[in-house]
Amino acid sequence: MQSFEQSMLTLITDTSTQLSPDVREAIDKANAKEDSGTRAALALSRITENIQMAEQKVSPICQDTGMPTFILHVPVGANQLEMEKAIKNAIATATKQGKLRSNSVDSLTGANTGDNLGPGTPVIHFHQWEKDYIDVRLILKGGGCENKNIQYSLPTELEGLGRAGRDLDGIRKCILHSIYQAQGQGCSAGFIGVGIGGDRTTGYELAKQQLFRHVDDVNPIEDLAKLEDYILEKGNTLGIGTMGFGGNTTLLGCKIGVMNRLPASFFVSVAYNCWAFRRQGVTIDPDTGAIQNWLYKEERPKVEKTAKSQEEAKSSNRQVVLTTPITEEQIRDLKVGDVVVINGLMHTGRDALHKYLMDNDSPVDLEGSVIYHCGPVMLKDDEGKWHVKAAGPTTSIREEPYQSDIIKKFGMKVVIGKGGMGAKTLKGLEEHGAVYLNAIGGAAQYYAECIKEVEGVDFLNFGVPEAMWHLKVENFAAIVTMDSHGNSLHADVDKSSLEKLAQYKETVFK
Numbered sequence: 001m002q003s004f005e006q007s008m009l010t011l012i013t014d015t016s017t018q019l020s021p022d023v024r025e026a027i028d029k030a031n032a033k034e035d036s037g038t039r040a041a042l043a044l045s046r047i048t049e050n051i052q053m054a055e056q057k058v059s060p061i062c063q064d065t066g067m068p069t070f071i072l073h074v075p076v077g078a079n080q081l082e083m084e085k086a087i088k089n090a091i092a093t094a095t096k097q098g099k100l101r102s103n104s105v106d107s108l109t110g111a112n113t114g115d116n117l118g119p120g121t122p123v124i125h126f127h128q129w130e131k132d133y134i135d136v137r138l139i140l141k142g143g144g145c146e147n148k149n150i151q152y153s154l155p156t157e158l159e160g161l162g163r164a165g166r167d168l169d170g171i172r173k174c175i176l177h178s179i180y181q182a183q184g185q186g187c188s189a190g191f192i193g194v195g196i197g198g199d200r201t202t203g204y205e206l207a208k209q210q211l212f213r214h215v216d217d218v219n220p221i222e223d224l225a226k227l228e229d230y231i232l233e234k235g236n237t238l239g240i241g242t243m244g245f246g247g248n249t250t251l252l253g254c255k256i257g258v259m260n261r262l263p264a265s266f267f268v269s270v271a272y273n274c275w276a277f278r279r280q281g282v283t284i285d286p287d288t289g290a291i292q293n294w295l296y297k298e299e300r301p302k303v304e305k306t307a308k309s310q311e312e313a314k315s316s317n318r319q320v321v322l323t324t325p326i327t328e329e330q331i332r333d334l335k336v337g338d339v340v341v342i343n344g345l346m347h348t349g350r351d352a353l354h355k356y357l358m359d360n361d362s363p364v365d366l367e368g369s370v371i372y373h374c375g376p377v378m379l380k381d382d383e384g385k386w387h388v389k390a391a392g393p394t395t396s397i398r399e400e401p402y403q404s405d406i407i408k409k410f411g412m413k414v415v416i417g418k419g420g421m422g423a424k425t426l427k428g429l430e431e432h433g434a435v436y437l438n439a440i441g442g443a444a445q446y447y448a449e450c451i452k453e454v455e456g457v458d459f460l461n462f463g464v465p466e467a468m469w470h471l472k473v474e475n476f477a478a479i480v481t482m483d484s485h486g487n488s489l490h491a492d493v494d495k496s497s498l499e500k501l502a503q504y505k506e507t508v509f510k
């Protein structure tokens with residue numbers, strides 16, 4: 001088993017930096033289906049470009065490398081303690097090499113362990129089997145899409161769809177609703193795994209297990225095969241689209257599993273995975289620990305650049321170049337749909353910083369500034385200089401309780417994130433003359449390229465993702481989705497998708 005640790009490091013690195021061919025093909029197909037020149041087409045071409053950059057640079061596709069979850073099947077007698085130790089070592093090494101972000105945080109103190117190890121992380125499940133080889137599967141599912149997982153307890157009432165009973169049609173309604181409630185916040189277009197039955201814990205486990213199925217496999221249970229096809233088709237009529245920008249593709253895959261339940265409980269659990277659907281698997285020789293085969297690498301058509309080039313997409317959006325610091329006049333000129341290209345300085349800030357700034361001063365002047373909801377992957381070189389390895393946006397709605405007050409207190413003019421924000425922030429943007437820009441979630445390599453220098457960092461004690469990084473950027477492009485005139489694309493898409501959802505109220509599966 002000498003090579004096992006190295007094999008695990010290879011698996012982790014591959015999973016974080018490359019999407020498997022079946023996932024790429026699903027994204028390619030979505031790209032081909034999207035109308036040229038739309039915001040969704042622009043987002044999809046950025047995503048495609050980002051996937052290629054990550055592969056070339058062997059760097060994380062998305063800065064949130066998620067909760068590493070391993071599922072192992074091992075022959076009887078294989079030493080599980082040794083394997084667990086090797087997996088943990090490989091996780092720490094991958095973190096040091098910038099292939100994983102330090103993502104393990106003490107839930108009480110907020111301290112980041114720095115090496116992705118700690119109580120509950122990584123997740124490792126062992127099962128024994130009669131075969132003579134080891135099967136290891138890994139999924140890196142990020143926090144933003146994890147937050148959009150949802151569990152229904154039937155019977156229930158669902159907005160738009162009415163009563164969902166304890167039958168296949170009630171299940172159908174829950175799954176459709178789960179897509180609606182995620183909007184663009186889990187970096188749609190998404191893949192969903194559904195678990196029917198079990199208890200609250202095993203139901204979610206079953207849902208997550210479905211994500212290990214191949215995108216184009218066929219469910220052996222006929223009713224579920226039909227339901228999967230139905231959901232994939234109807235989910236894509238909701239008009240949520242890539243990143244919640246509206247558009248033709250909202251869902252890239254739907255896989256449904258079933259298990260028995262207690263008489264009193266009827267759960268439908270949904271695991272929502274973003275387009276950055278990072279799961280991989282290998283078989284391992286139990287004597288040497290070397291990789292024998294990859295489980296999701298069968299040849300498929302390569303990701304090609306599509307006809308919907310950036311040029312085409314740009315042509316239908318007004319483009320405005322802004323250099324920091326930014327004035328209120330410049331902000332008032334911006335409308336939903338404009339593409340803003342930023343040059344100058346921006347500051348990252350997410351959960352810990354927003355909470356801190358409510359009661360404390362900022363270490364830097366934020367008047368006219370840009371705040372970027374982002375927890376990057378950073379590496380320090382031997383001279384002590386920081387380098388950005390991945391830097392896409394994080395879900396902005398988590399800062400909803402604070403954002404408007406922070407804008408008022410510090411005079412920042414631009415908030416960049418993803419998934420949009422709510423009514424309180426929209427009002428704040430109008431009152432204080434600020435704007436919200438939506439960057440493409442998961443496009444961490446694309447944005448890392450725009451960051452030319454790390455000027456400094458404050459609050460490193462919050463951990464790397466939560467620290468306030470001061471970044472010099474060039475040509476950092478994002479789309480206005482909430483302007484200073486009371487317009488929100490997110491509110492519009494939410495409303496229209498709810499109307500579309502309501503079309504599916506009537507019974508389909510009797």
Ligand SMILES: O=C(O)C[C@H](O)C(=O)O
Nearest residue numbers: 064142143144375394395
């Ligand atoms: O933590 C992050 O960087 C992002 C997170 O996965 C999110 O989608 O909000």
Ligand code: SF4
Nearest residue numbers: 062142144187274442
């Ligand atoms: S930022 Fe988006 S793409 Fe990255 S893990 Fe979160 S949900 Fe997935």
